Amino acid sequence: MLQREIDPDALTDIAKFEEQLARYLDGDLAEDVFRVFRLTNGVYGQRQGGQIQMLRVKVPYGKLDPDQLDMLAHIGEAYSRGWGHITTRQNIQFHFVDLVRVPDAMRDLASVGLTTREACGDTVRNIQGCHLAGACPFEVLDITPWAEATFRHLLHHPFSQRLPRKFKINFSGCDTDCGQAMFNDVGVVATSRATPEGTVEHGFRVYIAGGLGANPRPALALEDFTTRDELLPTIESVLRVFEQTGNRKNKLRARLKWVIDNLGFDEVRDRVLATRKFLLASSSWPGGIPDEVAKHGDEPAGAHEAIEATPMGQGTPVALRGTKPYERWESANVVRGAAKGTVSAYAHARLGDLTSAQFRALASIQRELALEVRVTNRQNLAFRGLAEAQLPTLFARLVAIGMAEPGAELARDVVACPGADTCNLAVTQSRGLADAIGDALEEAGLAEVGGVRTNISGCTNSCGQHHVSDIGFMGAERRAHGTPAPGYQMLLGGYVGQTQVHFGERALRLPAKNAPRAAVHVIGRFASEREAGESFRSWLDRSGGAAALGREMGHLDEFPTPEAGPEYYVDYGETGPYVAEIGDSECAT
Numbered sequence: 001m002l003q004r005e006i007d008p009d010a011l012t013d014i015a016k017f018e019e020q021l022a023r024y025l026d027g028d029l030a031e032d033v034f035r036v037f038r039l040t041n042g043v044y045g046q047r048q049g050g051q052i053q054m055l056r057v058k059v060p061y062g063k064l065d066p067d068q069l070d071m072l073a074h075i076g077e078a079y080s081r082g083w084g085h086i087t088t089r090q091n092i093q094f095h096f097v098d099l100v101r102v103p104d105a106m107r108d109l110a111s112v113g114l115t116t117r118e119a120c121g122d123t124v125r126n127i128q129g130c131h132l133a134g135a136c137p138f139e140v141l142d143i144t145p146w147a148e149a150t151f152r153h154l155l156h157h158p159f160s161q162r163l164p165r166k167f168k169i170n171f172s173g174c175d176t177d178c179g180q181a182m183f184n185d186v187g188v189v190a191t192s193r194a195t196p197e198g199t200v201e202h203g204f205r206v207y208i209a210g211g212l213g214a215n216p217r218p219a220l221a222l223e224d225f226t227t228r229d230e231l232l233p234t235i236e237s238v239l240r241v242f243e244q245t246g247n248r249k250n251k252l253r254a255r256l257k258w259v260i261d262n263l264g265f266d267e268v269r270d271r272v273l274a275t276r277k278f279l280l281a282s283s284s285w286p287g288g289i290p291d292e293v294a295k296h297g298d299e300p301a302g303a304h305e306a307i308e309a310t311p312m313g314q315g316t317p318v319a320l321r322g323t324k325p326y327e328r329w330e331s332a333n334v335v336r337g338a339a340k341g342t343v344s345a346y347a348h349a350r351l352g353d354l355t356s357a358q359f360r361a362l363a364s365i366q367r368e369l370a371l372e373v374r375v376t377n378r379q380n381l382a383f384r385g386l387a388e389a390q391l392p393t394l395f396a397r398l399v400a401i402g403m404a405e406p407g408a409e410l411a412r413d414v415v416a417c418p419g420a421d422t423c424n425l426a427v428t429q430s431r432g433l434a435d436a437i438g439d440a441l442e443e444a445g446l447a448e449v450g451g452v453r454t455n456i457s458g459c460t461n462s463c464g465q466h467h468v469s470d471i472g473f474m475g476a477e478r479r480a481h482g483t484p485a486p487g488y489q490m491l492l493g494g495y496v497g498q499t500q501v502h503f504g505e506r507a508l509r510l511p512a513k514n515a516p517r518a519a520v521h522v523i524g525r526f527a528s529e530r531e532a533g534e535s536f537r538s539w540l541d542r543s544g545g546a547a548a549l550g551r552e553m554g555h556l557d558e559f560p561t562p563e564a565g566p567e568y569y570v571d572y573g574e575t576g577p578y579v580a581e582i583g584d585s586e587c588a589t
Helices: 008-025 031-040 066-079 099-110 144-154 228-245 256-263 265-281 291-296 325-333 356-369 388-400 430-444 512-529 536-542 545-552
Strands: 043-045 052-057 083-086 092-098 169-172 186-194 200-208 343-347 353-355 372-375 381-386 454-457 471-480 483-492 495-497 500-502 505-511
Touching: 008 031, 008 099, 031 043, 052 066, 052 099, 066 083, 066 092, 066 099, 066 353, 066 356, 083 356, 092 099, 144 169, 144 228, 144 291, 186 228, 200 228, 228 256, 228 265, 256 265, 325 343, 325 388, 343 388, 353 356, 356 372, 356 381, 356 388, 381 388, 430 454, 430 471, 430 512, 471 505, 471 512, 483 512, 483 545, 505 512, 505 545, 512 536, 512 545, 536 545
Parallel strands: 169 186, 454 471
Antiparallel strands: 043 052, 052 092, 083 092, 083 353, 186 200, 343 381, 372 381, 471 483, 483 505, 495 500
8 A cells, every 4th residue: 555645634624523522521511512513523323323333535536546545444343343334425435433432433535535524514525526536438638637626626615515415526527417516506518619719619508406305406507608618616606605595493404405495696797707707716616627637637538439438327228148147247338439448347236335355356357357446336346447358357256245236227236324223214135135135036037137126215315315216115113903014215317417307206105115016017017118228207298197107006005914924013123112212313314
């Protein structure tokens, strides 16, 4: 492991955390004050209570190097349960961390350039970006240096620390929007326009005030085109307007989307543009073209003339070729088409979980093949910069660690939030349901159906992003025969891509134990009825829509009596009767 200089700001953060932690443990710092401080430093209370915490590590735009992967393995072993979890926002979470050991974990992470600072709480959260930025044949610009510059500019920024509510920023390199910019507070999508001189100028379209949660909202275009030198000032201006106008009295209506409701979009846009106009006079003005962009460049990967580009984005058709394991993995998990001739390949992490042994193995693979690695918003990993001749070696290495399953854009790649296993807000065991759906699809021979995404959240907050998947499940408490039971709301037809977002429509409510059968039914119909290359959304529309399919599955919304079907009243992974235990809200992802 290379020795690297630790960021002085990180050392200051850790020293302050140790000091405030000592005050808290001595009873000299109030619980509510320490909670805010703890969250700002990426430490989130679990439902187990006491000093059991979740530690969230920011991974800006998903990029990890081998030393960082090795360190994540160490964190899992030394401080957690031997594994970590990839979130839908490209963070890595470790659960069951003892609060008193958090400073040591932070110090270890800082030694390889990782931080938990502002990973939770009312802050600017992890800066997300497309996992194939710089390696995608469709991109207009490589957003990598822009995401890095935004991360550096806003970390420790005065306006990032104590916002009315959390603030999320996302980058995509083209309108395919694999980075999912369309439901963020600020979503940045690279684009281009023709100039009066007849040339093409690359820049961005900035979308604002999107969000999921209990009241999902699509992001709205701030202006038709934002130049490269005005992008960072635009992002900071949106942040400043939110800091000034967000609701500080009611957290349930504090996100930027509610500011739009209160002031109107035109007023918010005018304030942002007016703030940007005079931001030059501020001490925090981020300048024109960031140093990161000037140093590394943002030229797109370009398309290879002789190689057909692999389709990207939600609804991507996937056809598994051949019968051998390598052939099936290669046809589902490899992306081709970049002008420089390199390819990218996915490693499948079931439920987004990685053991410490897998973290170390991934670091070894990265070193051996001299590759880039990024975690994805579908809880997998993308290896980039591969030569064609390296693909069999990569496959063999992934087979050895159980990560070579063809999963990218296939039905088996179910996404879930941590759920009631650890989260204070969840009412159902979403991870257990994800496992059950995966098993049911395997048994039904439907696990390798392409072009259909299933996402699960354990409550309304949509940390599992159930609103924007083809099939979404949202956890809910049900009562049947006078007894509480775990249940889900099933939604169908969610979609994000092409700078559009459609939120899933309600199909039916059903017991948790019947959700796998519902998923099998819908995916089975889709697989047998879709036309060549047809998207799930298109098939759904011509099949009568979500409501029609819900009526068709109405028999699944039936609870037997507790005596006839006791399993319906016990959640996945639990041994006792279901109880919806909801703790104090600290911060939903």
